[in-house]
Amino acid sequence: MRPILCLLVLSFCAFSQQMTGRAAARFLDQATWGPTPQAIDVLEKKGITDWLEEQYGAKLSDLPDQPLLDSAGKTNQNLAPVTAAFFQNAVNGPDQLRQRVAFALSEIWVVSQTTVPSAYAFPPYWRIFRDNAFKNYRDVIKAVTLSPAMGKYLNMANNNKANPAKGTAANENYARELMQLFTLGLTELNPDGSPVLDSSHSPVPTYNQAVVTNMAKVLTGWTYPVTPGTAAKNNNPAYYFGQMYAVEAEHDTTSKAIFNGLTIPAGQTADQDLDTLIDDLMAQPTMAPFVSQQLIQHLVTSNPSPAYIQRVSEVFSSMHGALRPVVAAILTDPEARAGDVAGAAVSPGFGHLREPVLFLASMLRGLNASVGPANTLNGYSQELGQNLFVAPSVFSYFSPQYQIEGGLLGPEFQIHSTQTSADRANIVSAALYGTLDKTTTLNLTPFVDLAGNVGNLVNYIGYIFVHSGMSAVLTQAATAAAAAQSTPLAKAQAALYVVLTSSECQVIH
């Protein structure tokens, strides 16, 4: 069916369909790497409930395992095949929702090649999030904690108990960031995400330095899996397949006072201590809003209302950290869906800037791209501040608390500068007027075919890229740019350039 005819049919049949095209495209911007005509069509027919069920069971995309050594026999640090596969999966993979949730989790639980040079560490680490995206947050905590990649990154591996003779203390790195970044945050939260205040109206910290010091002891005594063909030691060298295991001789078995007045009893094994600790973490009411708010920010909006956070965190709490109902609650919440009806008001702070990977993937999907196995698309993401698997620190590419002018949250804006905003426009230009890389080709035919009628062309671009919700000024600007061109291709390119570089498209809303 020709797109424009499809549009007409849809508009006539809106009430008999489960969803409008606008609602479907909008939902796909939140739940996938971006709408395509086919994806919009499928979602319209299925409706959200059936679509979600199908996504939970969709065939898993994978990232290819990498050799340990390069051709010179040195540590293989080449992540190019992994990042290329990441983009192929994003553009073509069937498990779109799983990928988005996994990527969001990976931006909370960061491991970066800055400290973990081996490329082969990353596909197994990524699979933790892929495989647990619809399971339980507890499973994520446990799997990451015992991951040798995280063990290397935040020094959980070979973190021996204090050695008085050497004057050393247990390493505090994983202990601190497990609380600050992965589970609780710095401040106790109410279910709606607001800080718990003490009697003098000051926020209540979730822990203090003494807790960090004691938590470091809880997490002592773990080492890397044994490298095949070598003998086990108390402190094995880095090896990134499998899970870390406990060496009781290096575990601190004293009693440890941790957060919220809890104590890990003396005399437990490393594994028992870890399970007790995870039980204690899961029991903290702060975790639900802390995790829920970040997942909402990654999928739907930088500035969820307190009521939205509370609705999602109540699901997180009542379902004991089960992520499938949490993801469904985020995506089906009335606040997420409020903009589905054309002309409906959303709050001024709604939406979020596409992060670089999402900007690239959604553009490619909407432009019917074919992405080859040797693509170098991550180079563009890196230029924009999001080098896959090489976040600058455990604080990821950007902070969930980053504020834009005026005080609203805009996490992705932390890497959106005068430089990278110009770079974005230039990447759109390269995609439309040149080539992105040798293995990536776009198919502009559906747009070119409509360019005989600029109105139809601009409507169709809006249908794919702005949920049929372009403002009058964007419609006018795209129309004027297209009308000034002489060939159908030039019209399509010009209108696409104006829409894809526009803030209305860059900010999903």
Add this chain to the structure above:
Amino acid sequence: MFTRRGFIRVASASVGSLALRPFGLLPAMAQSASNYRALVCVFMFGGNDSNNTIIPMDDSSFKAYTSIRGSLALTAADLTQTVYSTSNAPYAFHGKLPELASLFSSKELAVVANVGSLVQPLTRAQYQAAQVPVPVNLFSHSDQQAQWQTSIAQGNGSTGWAGRVADYVEAQKMNSSTFPVFFSVAGNALLGTGATTQPVAVAPGGSLNLLGFNSTPAQQARYDSLTSLLTTDSGLSLAQAANNILANSINDATNLSNALAKGTNLTTAFPDTTLGQQLQQVAQIIQVAGYLGMNRQIFFCSAGGFDTHGGELETHDALYPQVSQAISAFYSATQELGMADSVTTFTESDFNRTFQPATTNGSDHAWGGHHMVIGGAVAGGQIFGAFPAFELGGPNDTDTRGRWIPTTAIDQYGATLASWFGIPDSALSTIFPNFANFGSQKLAFLG
């Protein structure tokens, strides 16, 4: 309030140059104004263990250092030759920082010891009894990075101290153009976010020019469509914010590329490292500051990887040469430009690290650290402030791991830099709201 830099669409602008502000508005001066001054921040992200950057070499200090630091203790073989302060006290720099040691000897580098985030001065007893306010979320990377940039230890600062300096510079029209005072070669930085001014960020060797336009009417129409949208309020705050950033970028692009085209290649060689390339870009901007209409500029550079919980000695061996060589090359470049007395470089970092090592051959998050100020105007070869007593559980320790309670505040450090930059005392208390808590005492490292 949005603070877009007056985005003016010039209808007659040629598409080829994308000029939005006529270049003729800028002064035609070929050289920088004689009173030009620049501050250059080198931020070491992750928390540099400055306990191993510079070490007091008097017998008792070095003995305590060697004993307590254990596996992290540098031996004489790992250190530079002993250098002597102007008061003849012996110090040594990490052996991978020979250029910095040399700048200390030649009195172009000063050290500010045990400086950090503070709400007000406090003792170990006061800290342990929680008797006086302390900075919010001590020992947290994100919070302490922010406090070094905002100089507001109570937290929640939405502007950086250099951004507030930039606000003042712009309000007083200390520059003859509206090109941003704060120039980052390392991405967005809270340090340079002002209440009324916004920074410009340019990657080293990068350009802000929009590509794909030529001078045909068809391309002009496409360009006009793009720019027309930047002045439209869509009612979405985040879309507005994105518009403002791109508008600023377009506004700055032409001025920048036109000015840089007037520059000549520096003969000073810069190392091919991230920091080296950043500082080379800064030197090239300083060279053409006059063409940009700038009398006052603040630059932001950064290097990462200093979060040395493990493998610290190896990490320092890899990172410190980059810091030392880049800063040294930059100082040489300012000499080449004849501007060494007009440019002051200073370091910042999240925090210092525990004096006591962790079991993983690294160190954990701590507090007060030692920083460096470099430039021709610097009272070099001196230590300002005081080193802590090297004693776990001692008078400068928060607990028992050697997390030094700072004895000099960021506010004092920043105010000294800002004062040299030209901010009058009357404005310092606004820019550094906690400065009065430290008796408004500046340090003497800048004349």
